[in-house]
Amino acid sequence: MTGMATQTRTQTARTRPATLVRVLLRRRGTVYVPAGTDQFNPDARPGVTLLEADLAERGWLLSQPLRDALLRLDTVDLTALGSRLLADCDELVGGGRDHTPLFRRFPDRVPNDTLGLFVDRILTAWFQEPTQPCVLCFAAGTVRPVNPCGHLVCGDCFRPADYSACPICYRQLDPADPYLAAGEPAVEDRPREPREVTGPAPARLRVLHLGGGLLAQVRAEVLSLLARPTALPPADADDLAVMLAGLDRTDVSWLPAAVPGRETKARLLAWLLADPVDPAVVEAHVTALVDTATDVLRFLVARSGGESLIDRPRIAPVARPLRRVLLAALDRMGVVQLVEDMRRHRRAWIAVGERLHPGEHAGRWPNVALAFAALRGTTLNQVQAAALMLNDRTASAEHVHVRDGRVLIAVRARRVEEALAARDLTAALGALRARPGELLRRADHLLRIGAGRHNALVEEIGRAARQAAPAVILSALGEIRTRAVAHDQRVFFPAGRTGTAHVVEDARSPLAPHLVGQAERALKAALFERAAALPAVDRAVVDTDLEGIIAPFTERTAARALVTLARGSVLPIPAGQVVRLFLHWMESEQRVDLDLSVAVYSKTWEHVGTCDFTNLRLPGAVHSGDFTSAPAPRGASEFIDLDVDVLAKQGGRYAVMSVLSYNNVPFLDMAEAFAGFMVRDQLGGRREPFDARAVEQRFDLTGPGKVTIPFVVDLHARTMRWLDVAAKVTGTNHAVHRHADQFSTVARALVASFEAGGRVTLGELGRWIAAARAREVIVRSPAGMTLFRRADHESVSTFALRLRTGLSSSPATAEDAASAALQFVARGDLPTPDGAEVYALHPGQLDAGRVRLLAAPDVPAMLAPPGP
Structure with a gap:
C-alpha cells in the first residue's frame, strides 16, 4: 500500500482521463470490486487495513459489505483497485499533489514585514x-x-x-x-504503518458502498441527467459525456421518449448520431426528440465540439444522410415557428444553411427553404415564391407574405416588443400566451404596466405557471417576492462560458405589496399543485439547515466542485476553528503566476485590509508565500489561514476570497488549476499544509476568466456564502489593490440580492414538496426534531406555512425518521427505508444502491410539468 500512495502523488487530473468507475464514485459513492473467492484472503487483511487508513485520511470510510468484498480479493487485484481508488479520491479533494508552500514552515515562520x-x-x-x-x-x-x-x-x-x-x-x-x-526535511525510510486519524470529522465525510450492476447504474444516472429540464452544470455535462461514451448504441430502447433540457438533448443527439449503428432506429429518436429549430442548431454545435450557442465553433460538415434527417425534422415544424427560432441566432443559422443546402431540396422540404429565404433576405422570382407558398401547408396568411420577391414573416418576439413599448397589454398577452415561460420572465414588466388589470394579470401568471418549467417558475418567484421594496442595484448573470455578474442601478418603482403577494401565491400554487400530483408518502423529513442552500435552476457556468452549491448558498463555519484557503495550479506552455488573496471589508463594504503577496500577514490572516511559476510535474500551491474571530475583532465584517492570474493567463490555458478551503482545529493537530481529510470544498478553475471570486465570509455571522463569479478585468499585473472596488461592488450586490430572498432555497422547496406529498412531516433543526401532522382538509399552503412557523407540533426522534420515504437533509445520517427519495448536501452514510439519492437539481426537477 506504500507504493500505492506514492503512485497517486505523481498523477494529475489532466493526465488521468475520466472513467465510468470514477464518475459513479463521485456521484453515488460506490466502488466496483472484481469477483473474488468465496473465502476471505488472510493476505489481504493488512492491505485492506492500510487502505482504510488511507481513505480515512481523505475523508472516506468503507461500508462493511465493501470491506468484506475487498478481503476476498487476491493481493494483485487489491493493490490495483486500492491504487486506483486512492487516486480517484485524491483527485476529488485535490490531494496527490506537491502542496509544499513557498515558506516551508507556514504559518509559523512567515515573515512579519x-x-x-x-x-x-x-x-x-x-x-x-x-x-x-x-x-x-x-x-x-x-x-x-x-x-x-x-x-x-x-x-x-x-x-x-x-x-x-x-x-x-x-x-x-x-x-x-x-x-x-x-x-528538505529528512525522510525516514521505513515501512508505513497505519495510524489513528485524529481531529474532527469533516462535514463531507462519506461512507463508500459496494457497487453492483455497473451498466444498470450507469443507465440510471444517464436517465436522471436526461430528465432535468435545465442546462447541466459543467461537471454533470462531463459525466454525461463519459457515461454515454461507455454505452453501446446498438440498444437505445431504454432512452426516454422526451428530453426536457435543450442542451442535454443536443448532447444526446450528438452521441446518437456520431456513429449510428441502426440508421432507422436513430432517425426515429431524432424525430421524437427534435421539436424546435434550436434543437437542431444545438445538436450541430455539440457535434462540432461546442458547449453552448454563446461560444459556438465553426459548424462541421454534415453528411448527406444526416442532412436529410435534419431537413425533414425542420420541415415538420412549419415556417413561422422555424423563422421565430432561427432569428434568435440568425448568424449561426446562416452558417448552418451552408452545410444543409436547403435550396437544393425546396420541392421536398419547402418550409425549410422558405424559412431560410426569409432569414437571408433572398429575392425570389414569382414562380419560386408561388411554389413555396403553395407547398407550405402551415404558413399563416396573416404572418407570411412575399413582397417584391422577398419573404416577410412577422414573428412573435417583434410583436411582443412592440406591444410592450406601446404599453398595449392586450396585444402583449396575446403574443405571450403561447410561450408561458417567456410570459413569466416578463411578469414584473407586465405588472408594472398593467394598472387596472392586475387581477387578470395574476390569473395569466398562474395559468402560465401551470405550464412552464420549474426553473422558470422559481426564477420568477424569487424575483417577484422582492419587488415590494425599492432596491439600489440589480444583478444579472449574462449567458456565456464564465459566471460573470453584471451590477446595474435598479430604477424600477416597487410594486404594491398586495400585488406582490397575489403573484407570489399564484406561482406557489402551481408548485403545490405539481407536488401534490407526485406519489404520496406517509412521512417526510425536512432539515432547516437547508434554508441557506439555494435551489439550482441555472448552472451552465457553475464550477466543478467537490460539494455542489448553487450561487448564493450559505454554509456555517464551525466555532473555534481556522479556515485554510488553498490554491494549486500547474502551467502548460507558458509561465503562470496565480495569486490567492483575501480582501477584508467593513460592514459598509469599505476596504480595510488585504492578505496577499503584497501583505503576507494581517491580524487574523497569514499567507504562505507567492509562487510566480508552476512547472510540471510539481506545480505550485498557496495557502491563506483565516482566524474568523480575530478578523472580526479588527473591524472586518466581510472577507472576500479571490484567485487572480497576475500575468493575465486564462484558467483554460493551464494544465491544472483548482482551489478550495479546509476547516482546521485552531489548537494544533496535524501540521501538513494540505490536510485532505479537512477539505470541505474543492473546485476547478476553468474557462477563459482570469479573476474569480469563489465566496465571501461573513465574519460576524460565521458563515460562508458561495458566489462562484468571475470578474471582468483588463490589462495585466492583476492584484487586489487594482480590483478592490470592483470586488466590493460585485460582492455587496450579490450578498444583498441573496439576503433579500431573490432565490428560492432547497429548504423552502423541500418543505413545500413534503407538505404536498406527506401526511406527516418531521422538521429537523439544531434544537431537535419535531413532528407535524396534516389536518383533514388542511391546504398544502397552510401546512407548509405551519412547518415553517412551528405551530401545533410534537417532539420526534431519529428513529421516527426510519419510515420517512422522502427526506431533504443536510447530512445523510438518519435511518432511511429502502427505496426512499433522499436529497442530502453531504450524503454521509447513504447507500445509493438502497435509496434514490437525489442531486440538488433533481429536487426542482421533481416539479416538471406533466408530459403531453
Missing part, C-alpha cells in the same frame, strides 16, 4: 555579485546561484529550511538544485 523582505530581495537582485560578500549580511562564501533563474542567494539571509523556491523571484527551482536539497 513584507515590505522589508521585498527590499532585501530587490537589493539582492540588483547588487549581489558572485565573488563578493553578501550585500545584506556581508558574509563571505555564502552566496551561490540557483537553477534555473540564476539569482545569487545567500544561504544565511535566505535559509534553505525556510524556502521551497528561489527566495528572490519566487520561481520554482530544479528539484536537484543544492539549495533545495539543503532545506
